[in-house]
Structures are given as C-alpha cells and as structure tokens.
Amino acid sequence: MLTVNSINYGIVIDHITAGNGIKIFEKLKLGEVNFPVVLLINVSSSKHGRKDIIKIENKIDVDLTMLGLIDPDITVNIIENNKIVNKMNISIPKEVQGLFKCKNPRCVSNFDEYVSPKFRLARSNGKIYYRCSYCEELTSYSI
C-alpha cells in the first residue's frame, strides 16, 4: 500500500470527493509553489469508499468559499508541530462573489468590468442555485 508521511506544519485538505482533488489542486495553483505538496487520489475511505487528500507543507491562504463550491463535504486541518490545531468543516457558501459568472447575458455583471458578480444561495425544486444580487436570475455553478 502507498504511504505518505504526515506533515509537521501546514494544511491537510481531507475528505475530498474522489475526482475533485485535481480541481482543488489546480484552483489553489499548487503546481506553481516552491514547497512540498502531495495530491493523493482514490485513497480508501470508510465514509465515502474513495476520497482524495491534499497535503500542503506550508500555511497558505485557502479560499474556503471556493472549496465549499467545489466540494462542501471536505475538511481543512491546520497542522502545527505534528498536531491538528484547527479543524474546519466546509459547507455550501451562503454568499459568493467573483468566483463564477451570472448566466443571464443581460446582467450588468457580464457587461461592466467594475462589477464583480455576487450571488446568494437559493434553492428551487430541491436543487441548489445561486441568485444573482443584481439581476436576480438563478445560476447553477460549476467549478
């Protein structure tokens, strides 16, 4: 079985749904950093069967809103001296700004460069959408 050492100082993003690890790796631009990073895919998980894990041997600013949009079930562990000092459960963000575009082509946020698209979480017919704060159209997101 493949083994990877635990980290002494940094961040572990755990319980990533199998397949989403590479997306998060790319969104956090972890291929461009100069400190050790490990992306583990298809690791056995008692909860999900398979999961992905990212271990980052450094503390970086992680956009939790963006992580919540990609995969609301993940956990982010902050490690210091080999111990978890902070464990954050991610959830679906209630508000999102600037991470995706409004689907309404007539929306001002697709036209005025000064305007950063803003959304509030909305549900319609049991599905999750984001309602544009400017034009109120519902947008389903994909990151």
Place this chain on the structure above:
Amino acid sequence: MSLIGRHLIDPNDFSLEELNKVFNLADKMIEDRGAYSSICKGKILGTLFYEPSTRTRLSFESAMLRMGGSVLGFSDASTSSVSKGESIADTIRVLSTYADVVVMRHPKEGAPKVASEYSSVPVINGGDGGHQHPTQTLTDLLTIRRYKGKLENLTIAFCGDLKFGRTVHSLISSMSRYQGSSFVLISPAELKLPENLKASLTEKYNINIYETESLEDVINQVDVLYMTRIQRERFFNEADYIRLKDSYILNRSKLRNAREDMLVMHPLPRVNEISYDVDDDKRAVYFKQAEYGIYVRMALMATLLGVDVNVNGK
C-alpha cells in the same frame, strides 16, 4: 426604518407600511397639487437614461418640476461619457454630487442596483432591461388603491405576454404581499408566467393562481384586468400569432360580461390589445393610471429627499 435617503431598486424594497406612507402622500398631492408646488425648491433630480424612454423620463421630470425642483441629465447614452466606456460606478460617483436624487434607466439588468452601491444620493430604478420597473408598480398599486379603496382580498387578472412583461412580474410580486390576493393568468401557452417566479411566489405567500388561455371565460370573475401587449416576435410562428392575437384583445363586447366595478388597467403604450371603443367605458382607467404615475413619483421623491411635506397644515 426611515425612507429618507433610501434607494428604490425593487418594489419590494419597501415594506407595505412604507408603501402606504408614499401612497397617502400621493393621495394628498392628487387632492391639492398646488399646495406642493415648492416643496422641492432647490432640489435637483438627475435623470440618467441610458436608453430612450419618453414616458418614464418625462413623468419623472414633470413630477420634480411640479414640486418646484430642477432637472438635469441625459436621455441617450451616446451623448454621455458612458459611450467612452466609463463604468456605472464612476458615472454615479460623479453625477450623484450634481443631484439630490437620481433616476436611472439602463438596458442591463441590475445596473441601478450597482449605481445604488456607489451613489451618495437616493437612486430610483427607472427600468432595467426586462427585470424591474418599480415606479410603474407603485403607479399600479396606487391606482388600484384609489379605485378599490384597498389592496387586500382582490382578484387580479393579467392578460397577454406574462412571460417577458416586467410590469406583470413586478406587480404580481408586489400584490402577493397583500392578504387574500388571487391571480388569474390569461395567456397563450408560449407566454405563460415563468415557472420559477410562480413557484417562488406560491412557496412564499398564501396566494391562489389560476391559469387559462381564455379571457372570455374569466372576465366576469375578476376585480382588476391588467392588459399587456403581445408582441409578434414573441411567437414561435406566424400561424400561432394570427390564431391567438384576437383572443387577447379587449373590446366592448367582451367587457359586457365583466363586473360593473372591474378596473381595466394597462402600463401603456398600447398598440391594439385594447380597442378604442373601450376608452369611454368607466371601467377603463389606464389614462388615469398614467396620470397617477406623476403623483406617485412626486410622493416618492419628496419622501426619499425628506423634504417638508406639511403644507398648509395638511
């Protein structure tokens, strides 16, 4: 919360109590317009019309001039710095120092909301694409209130293009907030009220909605008939347009079965959806509705500006 300094972007930005405050003032202005002829002396209305709209712009200008204020602005984006690519934020930051209240019409949906985030004075949405037109909704509500004496427990029928008509979407959203509202939606299948709007209203409010394709079947059951224009280009094919267009034209003969106190309303301009022979009927209130639009805009601006409206001890 005070209305002074607030923006009006969506008709539901105001509570029912706040709307009543504006309507009460509008009623007083209708009774004695002259008494309010200088309450806005020294105040300036900025009209930022990024697309042409004669009616709404002139109605706002008339409203401010009738209160003794002044007006400045543009009515064509090609004559303003926006044609050079200036952002809405930059435009409003500067222009809101030139005026005390601003009305904006813009083809892009949500543009007045953006303006409100950067403006130092109240911003009124004068229509943003197919999204909202709140002062038309206030006009509609004031008209119903004046003729019916209430806004609760009414059955309102909307007829025509219910899919793209923003005045319909705004009014049905606002009327849903009043207790006991029922709606009859009369349109061809292609132009029905959007499902997501219908679902969000029925989830949120205790309202009844009945949908039909026939105006004649329901005209005797409603308190208000709100007519809208059906545009030829909204139809998928010419044959359907020709087959259906006459069904959604109101004429004197169809009106015969309606209640004696039913109101016929229309946001104007009309094309042929209301025959001219209806104009003389006492139930046809659409020209009065347009006139009330000036008073509701006067009351709105006076309220947002916080000017003294206690004239002659009224």
